[in-house]
Amino acid sequence: xxxxxxxxxxxxxxxxxxxxxxxLAVLAHTGKRLVLVHGTSAAVDRLSERVGVPRxxxxxxxxxxxxxxxxETLELYVMAANGQVNTTLTAKxxxxxxxxxxxxxxxxRLMAAQRKDAxxxxxxxxxxxxxxxxxxxxxIERINAELLQLLLANGYLPVIAPLAISQACEPLNVDxxxxxxxxxxxxxxxxxxxxxxxxxxxxxxxxxxSLVRHxxxxxxxxxxxxxxxxxxxxxxxxxEALEGGVQRILLADSRRPQPLQTALAGEGTAITHD
Amino acid sequence: xxxxxxxxxxxxxxxxxxxxxxxLAVLAHTGKRLVLVHGTSAAVDRLSERVGVPRxxxxxxxxxxxxxxxxETLELYVMAANGQVNTTLTAKxxxxxxxxxxxxxxxxRLMAAQRKDAxxxxxxxxxxxxxxxxxxxxxIERINAELLQLLLANGYLPVIAPLAISQACEPLNVDxxxxxxxxxxxxxxxxxxxxxxxxxxxxxxxxxxSLVRHxxxxxxxxxxxxxxxxxxxxxxxxxEALEGGVQRILLADSRRPQPLQTALAGEGTAITHD
Numbered sequence: 001x002x003x004x005x006x007x008x009x010x011x012x013x014x015x016x017x018x019x020x021x022x023x024l025a026v027l028a029h030t031g032k033r034l035v036l037v038h039g040t041s042a043a044v045d046r047l048s049e050r051v052g053v054p055r056x057x058x059x060x061x062x063x064x065x066x067x068x069x070x071x072e073t074l075e076l077y078v079m080a081a082n083g084q085v086n087t088t089l090t091a092k093x094x095x096x097x098x099x100x101x102x103x104x105x106x107x108x109r110l111m112a113a114q115r116k117d118a119x120x121x122x123x124x125x126x127x128x129x130x131x132x133x134x135x136x137x138x139x140i141e142r143i144n145a146e147l148l149q150l151l152l153a154n155g156y157l158p159v160i161a162p163l164a165i166s167q168a169c170e171p172l173n174v175d176x177x178x179x180x181x182x183x184x185x186x187x188x189x190x191x192x193x194x195x196x197x198x199x200x201x202x203x204x205x206x207x208x209x210s211l212v213r214h215x216x217x218x219x220x221x222x223x224x225x226x227x228x229x230x231x232x233x234x235x236x237x238x239x240e241a242l243e244g245g246v247q248r249i250l251l252a253d254s255r256r257p258q259p260l261q262t263a264l265a266g267e268g269t270a271i272t273h274d
Numbered sequence: 275x276x277x278x279x280x281x282x283x284x285x286x287x288x289x290x291x292x293x294x295x296x297x298l299a300v301l302a303h304t305g306k307r308l309v310l311v312h313g314t315s316a317a318v319d320r321l322s323e324r325v326g327v328p329r330x331x332x333x334x335x336x337x338x339x340x341x342x343x344x345x346e347t348l349e350l351y352v353m354a355a356n357g358q359v360n361t362t363l364t365a366k367x368x369x370x371x372x373x374x375x376x377x378x379x380x381x382x383r384l385m386a387a388q389r390k391d392a393x394x395x396x397x398x399x400x401x402x403x404x405x406x407x408x409x410x411x412x413x414i415e416r417i418n419a420e421l422l423q424l425l426l427a428n429g430y431l432p433v434i435a436p437l438a439i440s441q442a443c444e445p446l447n448v449d450x451x452x453x454x455x456x457x458x459x460x461x462x463x464x465x466x467x468x469x470x471x472x473x474x475x476x477x478x479x480x481x482x483x484s485l486v487r488h489x490x491x492x493x494x495x496x497x498x499x500x501x502x503x504x505x506x507x508x509x510x511x512x513x514e515a516l517e518g519g520v521q522r523i524l525l526a527d528s529r530r531p532q533p534l535q536t537a538l539a540g541e542g543t544a545i546t547h548d
Contacts, residue, residue: 047353051324075358079321082376083357084349087437087445091380095443101382101421102356106364107375108430147375147430154424156382163361169369171361 004033004152004189007260008180010196011039011162015254017089020195023260024157025096033152035187036100037160037180038089040081041067047080048073058121061129066137069173074136078171081161082106090159101156105140105164106171108147111179113138113164113172138164138172140179143186152187177237185244192241193263194234195254200269201227201235215271217242223271238271248272278307278426278463281534282454284470285313285436289528291363294469297534298431299370307426309461310374311434311454312363314355315341321354322347332395335403340411343447348410352445355435356380364433375430379414379438380445382421385453387412387438387446412438412446414453417460426461451511459518466515467537468508469528474543475501475509489545491516497545512545522546 005027009020017038028034044067048055053076056068069077086102093100105111116139119132151158160183162176177194184192203210205228215223220239227235231251238249252268253259262268279301283294294310302308318341322329327350330342343351360376367374379385390413393406425432434457436450451468458466477484479502489497494513501509505525512523526542527533536542 078361079353079357081357082361083353083355087352087356087378087380091439091443091445094380094383094439099382102378102380104361104376106361106368107377108373109368150424150428156421165365165368169365171365 002031002033003191004035004187005191005193006035006037006180006184006187006189008037008177008192008194009039009254011041011043011085011176012197013042014197015195016259017092019257019259020254021089021092021096023258024093025098026261028098028157035148035152035158035160035183036089037162037176037183038085039176040077040085040162043080043085044077047076047084051076058119058132058135059124061120061122067173068132069136070134071136074171074173077173078163081163086159086161093157093159099156100159101151102159102161104161104171105174105179108144109165110144110147110160111140111164111174111182112142113140113166113174115166115168115170115172136170136172138166138174140164140174140182143182145186148183148187175233175237177234178240181237181241181244184241184246188245190247191264192238192246192249193260194237194249194251195259195263196234196251197253197255198231199253199267200251201231205231212269215269217273220271242271242273276305276307277465278309278461279465279467280309280311280454280458280461280463282311282451282466282468283313283528285315285317285359285450286471287316288471289469290533291366293531293533294528295363295366295370297532298367299372300535302372302431309422309426309432309434309457310363311436311450311457312359313450314351314359314436317354317359318351321350321358325350332393332406332409333398335394335396341447342406343410344408345410348445348447351447352437355437360433360435367431367433373430374433375425376433376435378435378445379448379453382418383439384418384421384434385414385438385448385456386416387414387440387448389440389442389444389446410444410446412440412448414438414448414456417456419460422457422461449507449511451508452514455511455515455518458515458520462519464521465524465538466512466520467524467526467534468511469526469533469537470508471527471529472505473527473541474525475505479505486543489543491547494545516545516547
């Protein structure tokens with residue numbers, strides 16, 4: 001069987017999805033088996049703004065900040081993630097001759113997650129801790145790898161929205177990087193490529209000349225110390241994938257031409273076992 | 275192989291999707307192979323209202339009225355159809371123990387359609403004809419039956435949004451009843467059930483006691499004369515399915531308990547070859 005590559009493309013405003021799709025098409029036509037996992041943040045923000053629902057965040061006691069996905073925001077998140085972004089990417093790939101097929105984690109229970117039904121947060125108005133009970137985010141626990149294998153074996157390129165299904169069968173907002181890591185692990189993928197808005201892990205953020213080219217497993221703790229905010233989550237996702245048996249994780253820049261091919265050729269940060 | 279039943283459930287405001295899903299679960303657990311095709315009109319209207327995009331219609335010279343799906347409306351249509359309604363139905367079925375998997379016609383080119391790139395319409399302001407060139411609706415020409423068969427053979431219940439892919443790979447608004455008829459034909463389904471907000475074809479609309487219980491193929495032209503507005507489209511879809519080899523088409527009421535089981539047991543209007 002041919003190599004499996006899982007590609008995560010961020011949902012931020014600056015991401016050049018056309019270049020990513022063009023590269024996926026080149027690789028698909030060489031016979032590689034590919035899975036695309038996408039983010040959705042800019043699309044949710046835009047829809048929220050249009051309907052007048054303000055974006056709210058939750059801050060954990062450890063300082064981690066995430067989107068507050070209350071029922072109203074969840075509805076918008078589902079529309080933006082599984083409606084708009086997923087359909088647009090799937091259609092773009094189809095236009096390039098790739099037999100793309102869009103899914104979310106709800107479909108065939110592709111991504112089953114545990115909902116965090118009581119989240120401890122810091123109230124920004126007074127700095128005190130309180131419990132939030134209507135946040136619909138989750139932590140993925142199980143991937144339906146058989147479904148992805150069935151589609152890959154039949155020539156489809158799965159395009160996956162960052163939406164999981166809870167034990168009560170509610171849709172849940174899940175982190176796209178960790179979703180991609182779980183999928184790469186479940187498929188025993190050789191490579192996970194995480195495309196984002198920076199060239200990779202930077203030793204001195206935001207100095208792009210300080211790119212760290214290689215992080216062996218033994219140096220992952222050090223890399224986590226270097227990484228700020230969102231890069232920290234990507235390094236954690238890479239760590240999960242590495243521990244799950246993925247051979248290499250590439251963190252690379254989605255803003256340049258041929259972002260995927262150059263990442264596979266050695267641009268960006270490679271995280272490997274040794 | 276077990277019987278294949280294609281079920282179309284309308285997207286109107288009064289449709290009781292919970293009862294339809296409960297019935298689908300009962301049938302799925304008896305081993306029937308089922309496909310659900312859904313409408314989306316109320317969800318698109320609601321989202322359009324929330325973002326302040328007025329619903330507009332196009333009237334053909336023959337009097338047929340349809341949603342004007344300009345690029346802005348198409349974006350909302352995709353979000354509502356493939357995001358909200360499709361994900362909600364899929365999650366509801368999963369909660370009932372059915373391995374549902376949501377798709378639109380864009381996914382794997384499940385429904386390839388011809389876009390009507392120049393639509394002749396009546397301008398309501400002056401009654402004159404004019405040409406509209408930015409309407410994204412289409413007529414389905416080809417169903418990827420292999421994809422549906424692959425999913426059915428592996429225990430999935432496909433849930434299909436009324437969205438096709440054009441030759442230029444744009445998403446297109448397509449009529450859900452005709453989509454269901456095309457799918458039933460492509461799968462050589464025994465039965466197509468079209469659930470709507472009336473008990474079936476009424477000889478004297480809206481008198482529900484005037485239900486026509488049976489329409490043999492030879493009487494279809496007469497049925498088309500009896501049918502008003504949206505029922506006419508359903509009869510046309512039924513005709514297409516019948517001509518495509520589907521054995522029976524059932525038009526039945528989605529507003530009653532066990533709408534699907536009672537339809538299969540003989541409530542509503544049955545359209546058959548003889």
